[in-house]
Amino acid sequence: MNHIPVLLHEALNALCIKQDRVYLDCTFGRGGHSQAILASLGEFGRLIGLDRDPSAVSVGIELAREDPRFQIIHTAFSRLEAALNVLGIGRVEGILMDLGVSSPQLDEAYRGFSFQADGPLDMRMDPTSGESAAQWIARADTKEIAHVLWFFGEERFSRRIARAIVEARATTPIQTTAQLGKIISDAQPVIDRNKHPATRAFQAIRLHINGELTEVEQGLTAATNRLEIGGRLAVISFHSLEDRLVKLALRDASRLPRGDPRMPLPENLAKPKLRLVGKAIKAGPDEVQMNPRARSAVLRVAERTEAA
Numbered sequence: 001m002n003h004i005p006v007l008l009h010e011a012l013n014a015l016c017i018k019q020d021r022v023y024l025d026c027t028f029g030r031g032g033h034s035q036a037i038l039a040s041l042g043e044f045g046r047l048i049g050l051d052r053d054p055s056a057v058s059v060g061i062e063l064a065r066e067d068p069r070f071q072i073i074h075t076a077f078s079r080l081e082a083a084l085n086v087l088g089i090g091r092v093e094g095i096l097m098d099l100g101v102s103s104p105q106l107d108e109a110y111r112g113f114s115f116q117a118d119g120p121l122d123m124r125m126d127p128t129s130g131e132s133a134a135q136w137i138a139r140a141d142t143k144e145i146a147h148v149l150w151f152f153g154e155e156r157f158s159r160r161i162a163r164a165i166v167e168a169r170a171t172t173p174i175q176t177t178a179q180l181g182k183i184i185s186d187a188q189p190v191i192d193r194n195k196h197p198a199t200r201a202f203q204a205i206r207l208h209i210n211g212e213l214t215e216v217e218q219g220l221t222a223a224t225n226r227l228e229i230g231g232r233l234a235v236i237s238f239h240s241l242e243d244r245l246v247k248l249a250l251r252d253a254s255r256l257p258r259g260d261p262r263m264p265l266p267e268n269l270a271k272p273k274l275r276l277v278g279k280a281i282k283a284g285p286d287e288v289q290m291n292p293r294a295r296s297a298v299l300r301v302a303e304r305t306e307a308a
Contacts, residue, residue: 004290005033007283021228022093023047034063048072077097078218115196133209137174137180148208150204181196236298237297238296243298247280273305276301
Protein backbone atom coordinates (compact mmCIF):
# COMPACT_ATOMS: atom_id res chain seq x y z
CA MET A 1 0.00 0.00 0.00
CA ASN A 2 2.65 2.52 -1.06
CA HIS A 3 0.31 4.46 -3.35
CA ILE A 4 0.37 8.18 -2.59
CA PRO A 5 -3.19 9.54 -2.33
CA VAL A 6 -3.86 12.97 -3.84
CA LEU A 7 -4.90 15.91 -1.62
CA LEU A 8 -4.75 13.65 1.44
CA HIS A 9 -4.50 16.29 4.17
CA GLU A 10 -7.02 18.56 2.45
CA ALA A 11 -9.53 15.71 2.15
CA LEU A 12 -9.12 14.73 5.81
CA ASN A 13 -9.60 18.33 6.91
CA ALA A 14 -12.67 18.60 4.71
CA LEU A 15 -14.30 15.54 6.29
CA CYS A 16 -13.89 16.93 9.84
CA ILE A 17 -13.59 13.38 11.17
CA LYS A 18 -15.27 12.54 14.46
CA GLN A 19 -13.61 9.63 16.21
CA ASP A 20 -16.58 7.35 16.81
CA ARG A 21 -18.72 7.87 13.70
CA VAL A 22 -19.19 5.96 10.43
CA TYR A 23 -17.47 7.06 7.21
CA LEU A 24 -17.56 5.92 3.61
CA ASP A 25 -14.64 5.82 1.16
CA CYS A 26 -16.40 5.38 -2.18
CA THR A 27 -13.21 4.76 -4.18
CA PHE A 28 -10.90 2.64 -2.03
CA GLY A 29 -8.20 2.16 -4.69
CA ARG A 30 -5.08 1.07 -2.85
CA GLY A 31 -6.27 2.36 0.51
CA GLY A 32 -4.27 5.55 0.92
CA HIS A 33 -7.19 7.74 1.93
CA SER A 34 -8.81 4.92 3.91
CA GLN A 35 -5.72 4.30 6.03
CA ALA A 36 -5.51 8.00 6.86
CA ILE A 37 -9.20 8.07 7.84
CA LEU A 38 -8.73 5.01 10.05
CA ALA A 39 -5.78 6.69 11.74
CA SER A 40 -8.10 9.56 12.68
CA LEU A 41 -10.92 7.34 13.96
CA GLY A 42 -11.32 6.12 17.52
CA GLU A 43 -11.87 2.59 18.80
CA PHE A 44 -15.58 2.63 17.96
CA GLY A 45 -15.33 4.44 14.65
CA ARG A 46 -16.10 2.61 11.43
CA LEU A 47 -15.05 2.95 7.80
CA ILE A 48 -16.73 1.31 4.81
CA GLY A 49 -14.75 1.09 1.57
CA LEU A 50 -16.26 0.59 -1.88
CA ASP A 51 -14.56 -0.24 -5.16
CA ARG A 52 -15.58 -1.97 -8.37
CA ASP A 53 -12.02 -3.05 -9.17
CA PRO A 54 -11.34 -6.61 -7.90
CA SER A 55 -7.64 -5.79 -7.46
CA ALA A 56 -8.53 -2.90 -5.14
CA VAL A 57 -10.96 -5.11 -3.24
CA SER A 58 -8.16 -7.65 -2.66
CA VAL A 59 -6.10 -4.92 -1.01
CA GLY A 60 -9.14 -3.89 1.00
CA ILE A 61 -9.67 -7.42 2.27
CA GLU A 62 -6.12 -7.43 3.64
CA LEU A 63 -6.71 -4.11 5.39
CA ALA A 64 -9.96 -5.44 6.88
CA ARG A 65 -8.03 -8.38 8.36
CA GLU A 66 -5.63 -5.96 10.01
CA ASP A 67 -8.25 -3.48 11.23
CA PRO A 68 -11.72 -4.66 12.35
CA ARG A 69 -13.06 -1.09 12.05
CA PHE A 70 -12.81 -1.40 8.26
CA GLN A 71 -14.94 -3.29 5.75
CA ILE A 72 -14.64 -3.46 1.93
CA ILE A 73 -17.45 -4.09 -0.55
CA HIS A 74 -17.04 -4.90 -4.24
CA THR A 75 -19.45 -2.49 -5.90
CA ALA A 76 -19.65 0.71 -7.91
CA PHE A 77 -20.14 3.80 -5.73
CA SER A 78 -23.33 4.65 -7.61
CA ARG A 79 -24.79 1.71 -5.65
CA LEU A 80 -23.65 2.99 -2.27
CA GLU A 81 -27.18 3.10 -0.88
CA ALA A 82 -27.70 -0.60 -1.61
CA ALA A 83 -24.32 -1.38 -0.01
CA LEU A 84 -25.22 0.55 3.14
CA ASN A 85 -28.61 -1.17 3.26
CA VAL A 86 -26.94 -4.59 3.24
CA LEU A 87 -24.81 -3.49 6.20
CA GLY A 88 -27.81 -2.10 8.04
CA ILE A 89 -26.41 1.44 7.96
CA GLY A 90 -28.74 4.38 7.44
CA ARG A 91 -26.60 7.51 7.23
CA VAL A 92 -22.90 8.19 7.55
CA GLU A 93 -20.94 11.13 8.93
CA GLY A 94 -18.69 11.65 5.92
CA ILE A 95 -18.22 10.47 2.35
CA LEU A 96 -15.09 10.67 0.20
CA MET A 97 -14.95 10.22 -3.58
CA ASP A 98 -11.67 10.16 -5.51
CA LEU A 99 -12.84 10.00 -9.11
CA GLY A 100 -11.25 8.65 -12.26
CA VAL A 101 -8.67 5.99 -12.97
CA SER A 102 -6.11 5.19 -10.26
CA SER A 103 -2.34 5.25 -10.67
CA PRO A 104 -2.05 1.46 -10.16
CA GLN A 105 -4.60 0.90 -12.91
CA LEU A 106 -2.60 3.09 -15.28
CA ASP A 107 0.66 1.41 -14.32
CA GLU A 108 -0.58 -2.17 -14.88
CA ALA A 109 -0.26 -2.78 -18.64
CA TYR A 110 -2.60 -5.77 -18.60
CA ARG A 111 -5.48 -3.49 -17.58
CA GLY A 112 -5.31 -1.68 -20.92
CA PHE A 113 -5.79 1.86 -19.64
CA SER A 114 -2.57 3.35 -20.98
CA PHE A 115 -0.82 3.64 -24.33
CA GLN A 116 2.54 3.94 -22.53
CA ALA A 117 2.93 0.14 -22.36
CA ASP A 118 1.45 -2.50 -24.65
CA GLY A 119 -1.31 -4.65 -23.19
CA PRO A 120 -4.78 -6.04 -23.87
CA LEU A 121 -7.25 -3.30 -24.85
CA ASP A 122 -9.58 -3.67 -21.87
CA MET A 123 -10.01 -0.40 -19.88
CA ARG A 124 -12.72 -1.79 -17.60
CA MET A 125 -12.44 -0.79 -13.96
CA ASP A 126 -14.21 -4.06 -13.21
CA PRO A 127 -12.79 -6.62 -15.68
CA THR A 128 -15.38 -9.17 -14.52
CA SER A 129 -18.34 -7.36 -16.07
CA GLY A 130 -19.35 -5.23 -19.00
CA GLU A 131 -17.90 -4.64 -22.44
CA SER A 132 -14.16 -4.14 -22.92
CA ALA A 133 -12.71 -1.36 -25.05
CA ALA A 134 -11.65 -3.93 -27.67
CA GLN A 135 -15.19 -5.32 -27.87
CA TRP A 136 -16.71 -1.85 -28.19
CA ILE A 137 -14.24 -0.76 -30.88
CA ALA A 138 -14.96 -3.96 -32.80
CA ARG A 139 -18.70 -3.23 -33.04
CA ALA A 140 -19.20 0.58 -32.87
CA ASP A 141 -19.73 2.44 -36.13
CA THR A 142 -17.82 5.52 -37.23
CA LYS A 143 -20.45 7.94 -35.95
CA GLU A 144 -20.56 6.42 -32.46
CA ILE A 145 -16.77 6.32 -32.11
CA ALA A 146 -16.46 9.93 -33.28
CA HIS A 147 -19.14 11.04 -30.82
CA VAL A 148 -17.38 9.36 -27.88
CA LEU A 149 -14.01 10.86 -28.82
CA TRP A 150 -15.51 14.34 -29.16
CA PHE A 151 -17.91 14.33 -26.20
CA PHE A 152 -15.70 12.61 -23.62
CA GLY A 153 -12.27 13.62 -24.89
CA GLU A 154 -12.88 16.92 -26.71
CA GLU A 155 -10.77 15.41 -29.49
CA ARG A 156 -10.88 17.85 -32.40
CA PHE A 157 -9.89 15.14 -34.91
CA SER A 158 -12.56 12.74 -33.65
CA ARG A 159 -14.10 11.98 -37.06
CA ARG A 160 -10.76 11.45 -38.73
CA ILE A 161 -9.62 9.11 -35.95
CA ALA A 162 -12.93 7.22 -35.98
CA ARG A 163 -12.62 6.59 -39.71
CA ALA A 164 -9.04 5.38 -39.25
CA ILE A 165 -10.14 2.95 -36.51
CA VAL A 166 -12.95 1.49 -38.63
CA GLU A 167 -10.67 1.14 -41.66
CA ALA A 168 -7.92 -0.53 -39.60
CA ARG A 169 -10.22 -3.07 -37.93
CA ALA A 170 -11.50 -4.19 -41.34
CA THR A 171 -8.05 -5.65 -41.93
CA THR A 172 -6.93 -6.67 -38.41
CA PRO A 173 -8.85 -6.79 -35.11
CA ILE A 174 -7.73 -4.03 -32.74
CA GLN A 175 -6.92 -5.88 -29.53
CA THR A 176 -3.98 -4.11 -27.87
CA THR A 177 -3.22 -0.63 -26.56
CA ALA A 178 -0.19 -0.36 -28.86
CA GLN A 179 -2.34 -1.05 -31.93
CA LEU A 180 -4.93 1.56 -30.99
CA GLY A 181 -2.30 4.10 -29.94
CA LYS A 182 -0.56 3.85 -33.31
CA ILE A 183 -3.78 4.12 -35.29
CA ILE A 184 -4.77 7.25 -33.37
CA SER A 185 -1.30 8.80 -33.65
CA ASP A 186 -1.06 8.12 -37.38
CA ALA A 187 -4.49 9.70 -37.93
CA GLN A 188 -3.52 12.99 -36.29
CA PRO A 189 -2.69 15.65 -38.92
CA VAL A 190 -1.18 17.90 -36.25
CA ILE A 191 0.89 16.71 -33.30
CA ASP A 192 0.90 18.51 -29.94
CA ARG A 193 4.46 18.27 -28.65
CA ASN A 194 3.26 18.68 -25.06
CA LYS A 195 0.80 15.79 -25.15
CA HIS A 196 0.80 12.28 -26.61
CA PRO A 197 -1.54 12.21 -29.63
CA ALA A 198 -3.59 9.35 -28.14
CA THR A 199 -4.18 10.99 -24.75
CA ARG A 200 -7.62 12.46 -25.40
CA ALA A 201 -8.92 9.43 -27.30
CA PHE A 202 -7.83 6.92 -24.65
CA GLN A 203 -9.36 9.09 -21.95
CA ALA A 204 -12.62 9.35 -23.88
CA ILE A 205 -12.90 5.62 -24.51
CA ARG A 206 -12.19 4.86 -20.84
CA LEU A 207 -14.87 7.28 -19.65
CA HIS A 208 -17.36 5.73 -22.06
CA ILE A 209 -16.54 2.08 -21.31
CA ASN A 210 -16.93 2.62 -17.57
CA GLY A 211 -19.91 4.98 -17.74
CA GLU A 212 -17.97 7.29 -15.45
CA LEU A 213 -20.05 10.42 -15.84
CA THR A 214 -23.29 8.58 -15.14
CA GLU A 215 -21.57 6.96 -12.17
CA VAL A 216 -20.68 10.40 -10.80
CA GLU A 217 -24.21 11.76 -11.25
CA GLN A 218 -25.83 8.80 -9.52
CA GLY A 219 -23.17 8.61 -6.84
CA LEU A 220 -23.54 12.27 -5.85
CA THR A 221 -27.29 11.91 -5.48
CA ALA A 222 -26.91 8.75 -3.40
CA ALA A 223 -24.21 10.33 -1.23
CA THR A 224 -26.39 13.36 -0.49
CA ASN A 225 -29.24 11.06 0.52
CA ARG A 226 -27.08 9.12 2.97
CA LEU A 227 -25.20 11.91 4.74
CA GLU A 228 -26.01 12.69 8.36
CA ILE A 229 -27.13 16.25 9.11
CA GLY A 230 -23.88 18.21 9.29
CA GLY A 231 -21.99 15.40 7.55
CA ARG A 232 -19.41 16.24 4.90
CA LEU A 233 -19.06 15.15 1.27
CA ALA A 234 -15.59 15.55 -0.24
CA VAL A 235 -15.08 14.89 -3.96
CA ILE A 236 -11.75 14.86 -5.80
CA SER A 237 -11.90 14.97 -9.60
CA PHE A 238 -9.20 15.03 -12.27
CA HIS A 239 -11.10 15.48 -15.51
CA SER A 240 -12.83 18.72 -16.52
CA LEU A 241 -16.08 16.95 -17.44
CA GLU A 242 -16.22 15.23 -14.05
CA ASP A 243 -15.35 18.38 -12.14
CA ARG A 244 -18.03 20.31 -14.00
CA LEU A 245 -20.59 17.67 -13.05
CA VAL A 246 -19.51 17.81 -9.41
CA LYS A 247 -19.52 21.61 -9.33
CA LEU A 248 -23.00 21.89 -10.83
CA ALA A 249 -24.50 19.06 -8.76
CA LEU A 250 -23.23 20.51 -5.48
CA ARG A 251 -24.28 24.01 -6.52
CA ASP A 252 -27.79 22.89 -7.45
CA ALA A 253 -28.20 20.91 -4.21
CA SER A 254 -27.14 24.00 -2.26
CA ARG A 255 -29.92 26.14 -3.76
CA LEU A 256 -33.64 26.17 -3.14
CA PRO A 257 -35.55 24.20 -5.78
CA ARG A 258 -37.42 26.28 -8.31
CA GLY A 259 -41.19 26.27 -8.14
CA ASP A 260 -44.26 28.35 -8.69
CA PRO A 261 -43.51 31.70 -6.96
CA ARG A 262 -47.20 31.95 -6.02
CA MET A 263 -47.09 28.69 -4.06
CA PRO A 264 -45.13 28.04 -0.87
CA LEU A 265 -42.59 25.23 -1.04
CA PRO A 266 -43.43 22.03 0.87
CA GLU A 267 -41.72 21.97 4.27
CA ASN A 268 -39.27 19.24 3.22
CA LEU A 269 -38.12 21.40 0.28
CA ALA A 270 -37.94 24.71 2.10
CA LYS A 271 -34.18 24.38 2.59
CA PRO A 272 -31.42 23.22 0.25
CA LYS A 273 -29.95 19.76 0.85
CA LEU A 274 -26.32 20.89 0.91
CA ARG A 275 -24.22 23.85 1.98
CA LEU A 276 -21.07 24.52 -0.01
CA VAL A 277 -17.92 24.58 2.13
CA GLY A 278 -15.25 26.96 0.85
CA LYS A 279 -13.97 27.14 -2.70
CA ALA A 280 -12.42 24.49 -4.92
CA ILE A 281 -9.09 23.25 -3.53
CA LYS A 282 -6.10 22.35 -5.69
CA ALA A 283 -2.79 20.73 -4.89
CA GLY A 284 0.09 22.99 -3.92
CA PRO A 285 3.41 23.13 -5.80
CA ASP A 286 5.15 20.78 -3.35
CA GLU A 287 2.57 18.03 -3.84
CA VAL A 288 2.56 18.48 -7.60
CA GLN A 289 6.33 18.15 -7.68
CA MET A 290 6.17 14.97 -5.60
CA ASN A 291 3.12 13.56 -7.43
CA PRO A 292 2.55 15.00 -10.95
CA ARG A 293 -0.91 13.37 -11.10
CA ALA A 294 -2.03 15.89 -8.48
CA ARG A 295 -1.66 18.74 -10.97
CA SER A 296 -5.20 18.36 -12.33
CA ALA A 297 -6.85 17.37 -9.04
CA VAL A 298 -9.73 19.51 -7.73
CA LEU A 299 -11.38 18.97 -4.34
CA ARG A 300 -14.90 20.25 -3.72
CA VAL A 301 -16.66 20.02 -0.35
CA ALA A 302 -20.25 20.28 0.82
CA GLU A 303 -22.11 19.75 4.09
CA ARG A 304 -25.55 18.18 4.58
CA THR A 305 -28.18 20.60 5.86
CA GLU A 306 -31.33 19.96 7.85
CA ALA A 307 -33.47 19.41 4.76
CA ALA A 308 -35.26 16.06 4.71
